[in-house]
Amino acid sequence: MSVSETTHLLQRALESECLFNGDWIPTSGSVMPVIEPATGEPLMRCAMASPADIAIASRSAALAQPAWAALGPRERAEVFRKAADLAQRSFAELALYVARETGGGLYKGEHEVREAIVLLHQAAGLLSQPHGLVLPSAAGRLSYARRQPHGVVGVISPFNFPLVLSLRSVAPALAAGNAVVLKPDPQTPVSGGFLIARLFEEAGLPKGLLHVLPGAAPVGEALCRDPNVRMIAFTGSTAAGRKVAEVAGRNLKKVALELGGKNPLIILEDADLDLAASNAAWGAWLHQGQICMATGLILAHESIAASLTRKLVDKARALTVGNAARGEAALGPLINQRQLQRVHEIVSDSLQAGARLETGGEYDQLFYQPTVLSGVRPGMRAFEDEIFGPVATVVSFASDEEAIELANRTEYGLSAAIISPSVGRAMAIGERLDCGLLHINDQTVADECINPFGGRGASGNGGSVGGPADWDEYSQWQWVTVKNTPPIYPF
Template sequence: MKLLLQNFTKQFINGQWKEGGSLGTIQNYNPYSGEELLTIQAANNDDLNEAYTAAEQAQPIWETMPLGEKQQLFERLVKVLEEKREEIIQWLVQESGSTHIKATVEFEASVTMVKESASFLTRITGQILPSYVPNKEHRVYRTAKGVIGVIGPWNFPFLLTMRSIAPAIATGNSVVIKPASDTPVTSGLLFGEIFEQAGFPAGLVNVIVGRGSEIGDAFVTHPIPCMISFTGSTEVGRRIGELAGKNLKEVALELGGNNVMVVLKDANIERAAKAAAFGKFLHQGQICMALNRIIVDQAIHDEFVEKFTKIVGTLQTGDPANPSTFVGPLINKQQVEGIQQDIQDSVARGATIHLEGIVDSCLMQPVILTNVTNDMPIAKNEIFGPVAPIIKAKDEEEAIKIANDSPYGLSGSVFTEDLHHGVEVAKKIKTGMIHINDQSVNSEPHVPFGGEKASGIGRFNGEWAIDKFTTVKWISVQNGYREYPV
């Protein structure tokens, strides 16, 4: 399928497609073939200001629009998404290196996210509370925050950007999106086109494609947005949190992970091995929730490694457009080089390459490392690539200790035949999400998503998103007049 470039070399501001004002450009490449997909004239600070101003003007009009009209627009949004299904999937394959399997899953999850967000239109409620003062009542109203700045990621670009946009819009806000430079279309410009075609008001959704060095800090510190929603690395998240804090802006930060699968000695080894292969190598491991460490009880370690290796050996690596490919390219060569260095450094410290994968440009075949300890780079760092470090634990207590010996706490997994005991183990692992007898890559739009420690601040999805993207106002009402001692 030939991709239609349409307006994707331009900025989307106040319902108009326009050239960016920067002297610089952003080149967009296919990470598998190296082919240049398009070149975008980057945005400058004037474009950024125009986008935020448009969003500020559109927001109060949108928030007061009749409920029925908003519902019709969300219904149209779902229809437009379904009409553009194959185009969106192909953009994910060619721009982000997503396999067809992963791109399809991402698209379907995005549609589900929109449908869940549409329900927010009738789920935003207030409260009436009693008062200690005679003849008074307290009313608590929940309203939109205002303008939300959304910074999209490159790994699950469409879904994770939609995860902020759809709830923000549904709760009455407007948005300005700054997509990742590696995926300016799937984490940005596609949304301009989709919301435009669905008939949403001009200025409600704006997309600014610019270089971080030129507009990155200003995107956060600009006086108009009251909240910044960011999905990406912990390093960048800390910078955004620092800038937002200085300017008293709220943040939603979904950051890095060093997720574990703890395989207890009573686990179904075959099932655990299959789950680990999926949770580690889906999208080449370039998922914040992907398994980064597999901790296995020494009593079953060797059998697990044998079965896991056999399954991983069947995973096809190659062109992500091929429906049978499970492991496609990494997003760029810098990622590959960094991972290779971590492998080399870990081997130098005693790790064993149990399964060695060939590297070809941005393609990396799966790698399995054994004899890994928690202080090695391959276990300590968030790898974001197709490398599976396996750590042997002498018992359950040590496995939990290893799992918690990390600054991250996003997702995780526990495999055991005793479900109640699995829950008790899961409670001891310091992470925002964890799954019994499943792998770590799980997300559903009505369930709280987010991490602890260096993995982020806040929760996405469902009622937690409603809380995040709205604010409350207390209005007290005095029935009759109050007597004062003056």
Template structure:
């Protein structure tokens, strides 16, 4: 299988063996077979990667927009040329179905191609008026410097590249730490693509390691100007606290408790179709996945009957099988955590419409019904094929229930009245709302990000440009100024 031999960190343009005496087995979550064994990088190696990134950043920032664009598109070419191997690795390492793996590959290439459109955003000069006679105000957009990038296990290529590609396009350098569970799809393959593209040494550095080795080294190192993180809200809060102490910028995309709302006038069959996809894509292990389904009381029983029947029929098994929809959760620990939450809900008297079963590392769909918004399971991000269905007495109450959460990432509304849908969409406190679609939508040219405890900052062009650059004001006094003293 391609890429297997590249089981090392990538520092200063070199494939580098980790110096820790500890090693890590990257496993296939479906059958626990070992894909490879990697040596972990140490905190000293991480510090060296930051120093390297700092040393080369100024020179990289001087490269032309055309050169940066050429390199990015060459990296995209590598990913396209090796699509079959990459899709297979996503399924083996990440447990993603063939559908998920192809979606992730496509999104990753799209992100790079959109980043190539950003390369001329730096060094643009804008002139703004001055009330001072003879003063000219120039506003410059400059590279930010070094960016610290931390990505999760669930969509590792896509969620890594949405930081890395714009950062490089805008003249920054990057030190990137993927979740080592998905070291290939979160880091190694990306490094191979940039190596193929001829990216200068040190512009992109990728570290295979864990917290036992580096602690908060990705956060409290004085070199990076921004920390980009996608993952859980508790970890995001920890990062925010450290970044605040050091006055570092952050781009945080965190947890979600995403509502899927079926209003009284919805097309119920299409709503079921959308909800099945938005809940069960990648076993529910996506921050945007549907977590709560809120249905108007007039459609409630019909929706549940149709949704349960569809969920029961979803094929599960080996993600390398093209027919598989439900694959494994990422590891035993995550599966046992979810099973504990399910048992707690059952003990609390929450009613099951469909009880799933554990098959190896797979959990089949589990559906709770008649859930109250105050129930713990309705307030918990499940990150699994578990969903809560809640009845609403009115369309207005459905919106109130949707907002009854500390999170605000994505949401969806089904209705035959598009004007009402958009009006209600504006009332939902989330970064994204989709009318007559499900909650899992992404594109490189939209403002992707949440509200409340779901994060800070926006990804997507042009919003990421503001995040990853520094704006500087230079004034030029062209006429002699008279001072009052």
């Protein structure tokens, strides 16, 4: 997107080559180009933060936060409503930019902006909910618990759905009375950061409450260490999440981790194969498989596995791959060369281990063809690893017990799904799956930003963000008692 194509909202962010602290400020770090994955062309030049910038931002946020927390809930809520209205009025501009920066289709950019608008309205609504509880106590004593902000929340977000995965933490954290230091992925600094900065800047968020500092791993580590930051909300790979948890835990911070997944879709023998294939294809290939909830294992009953595989092959060969943001294809590019090589290595290693390539397995530049692997077994990388690419992995099973064992044979525990007209049977299977999200008669990438979202095991640390979980994540309880006079104690 050339600057001449932009409207007022994003132009300042695209031209400034600055960080954001309520104002647009020079960085002590470097300035790097942001590359559009589909074209290889630069979209903008972005300021990259340094650890020194994190220290300055965190101190500033800590100073600004108390006044924000003391502001009335209606005044705070109005900021979110204004930001949502601005996002709606700038919908087309924002959707196109998100699609281009992430390498997604325009429909994917539109989805992110729609969800962002909901997240902003939801944050406003959070402030009209009860902020505490009156507790039972002895006569003559008032006992209650109230929710208190943590102070400064650090948010580290990824490249795949950067607007949603940043804002789902930024908006409720601010609504709960916190200040936020946001480190978006440097590959998607506008979608994951500066776009949000512009919305809140125009909506009148007081300065110093939101800081946007894209940067590499040392910047994230500085955020996890900084004494002014009391909570870290991280979304990304399991390997990076372990490092975040280690550093933040050593500094006694609350940590919310939303990590990877190897998500099983179980298709029983009585399923409608056309519907099942449609669900499996969407779950495996949406946004080139670069989704933590992507269908990583298609577990098909042995009596239908061959037929289902043929239908998936037909769908893969019918899908076009190219510049999806411009409407030229159904699927776009992977985010970078490193990710493409990793996807291809997993496919190649699995073929060497005995899996069968039904279609795909080829690429041109960053465009990886939708791929179908059959004959996949435990021990193969396609079975064990989160691929994060457009690869449908078909595994057959002979019984419900075997399907459950295969689905649970992973360190991950994010999303799972079951397709069958026998809803009772599907629910009985689902009750035995280790997952944070369970979908009966749907695929695994089934999410709404108003639901509590979280995984188990290597998919997260057991908490949830979104909807009713937001108050629990972004505030902490304070117990208060009140008496008319102090009691007399025995000593």
